[in-house]
Amino acid sequence: MTSAPRHRRYGRALGAGTLSVALLSGGTAGAFAVTSAKPPTPSPTRSGMPVRPPVIGSGTPSMKPSRVPMAMGSITISPNRRAIKAGDTVVFTGRVTGAKRGSTLVLQHMRNGKWTTLRTTTVVGNSGRYTIKRTFTSKGTEQVRVAVKSGMVHSSPVSVKVS
Incomplete structure (x- = not known):
């Protein structure tokens, strides 16, 4: 038996399996076929300039604003003693940038x-x-670091030996 018919059978089985998954997952054969089609291209207007299709979801007033992460910053940390x-x-003590x-x-x-966050807090001063x-x-040995409460930015860890 040659390998060509066997490959065709595998291809048919793979195609049938893919179609079955698409139908079982709530999609239709037509929806599956659309996903493999190339996206529409902009058509020229009277001025000859192409028009971009509208972005879905842009400018709708019902959308909630997304949480914007704080810009990447840094925190330095320096203990006054490393063994206590x-x-x-x-x-x-240290300095904070980006907060x-x-x-x-x-x-x-x-x-x-x-x-783990300890119950020790402070705020960033005027000079950072x-x-x-x-x-x-x-x-x-306690390994500690300072972090912004949101957890987005933190310092490098330092060790303090407690005896």
């Missing part, structure tokens, strides 16, 4: 492979600088 005793306070003045910053620490204080009570 349990119960001592560490002061983290508005008055934006809320939170302190996060790594716990079980995930960044911040100061945040935290008292660590549990012994061990």
